[in-house]
Amino acid sequence: MKAVIQRVIRSSVSVEDEVISSIGRGLCVFIGISRDDTKKDMEFIARKILSLRLFEDATGRKWGAGAKDRRLEVLCVSQFTLCSALKGNKLDFHDAMPSDRSQQFYDEFLALLRSNYEADLVKDGKFGAYMEVNIVNDGPVTVEIESPRRNKPADQQED
Known part of the structure; x- marks a missing residue:
């Protein structure tokens, strides 16, 4: 599972010229779900999104x-292209979780994020839709996080 996290002044998602979600200051998070991702990957990414220190303290x-x-x-946007690989000049999506499974996984991820935070502060786009994402970066600050791979030795995995 991957997340590309951008610190934003504001961000919004539109589908067919209608704004379906928007936030003020916070994080715009693009989520990529790989075919082998598990609940453990989901928990890792959710924890990192909420605790990653990208802002000034009190x-x-x-x-x-x-x-x-x-x-x-926090505005989450599902983005299967994060799990693509280049084959020549063409994107290959074999590593992305198929859409019939990934929508349920993404919904569970959002539920987990909301249960570990304040539900009304976590927004999202529209899964599977062609979205227009507007972002006003703050900094700019962009961070990419990938859940630890299960084939990595335990002493090399992050918490």
Whole structure:
């Protein structure tokens, strides 16, 4: 599972020229689900999104607080292209979870994120739709996180 996290001043998602979700200051998170992802991957990514220190803390110290610490909004957008590989100049999606399974997985991920935070502060796009994502970056700050691979030795996996 992968997440590309952008610190934003504001962000919104539109489908067919209709804004379906928007946030103020917080995180816009693009989520890629691989075919072999498990609940453990989901839990890892959710924990990192909420605790990653990308904001100033209450004393103004940079990189001192996470979105959860600051009660900031999170906008999640499913993006299967994060699990693609290049074959020549063409994208190959064999590593992405098939859409019939990935929608349920994504919905479970959102439910987990909401249960570990404040549900009304976690928004999302429309799964499987052609979306227009508007982002006003803050910084810009962009971080990519990938869940640990199960074939990695235990001493090399992150918490």
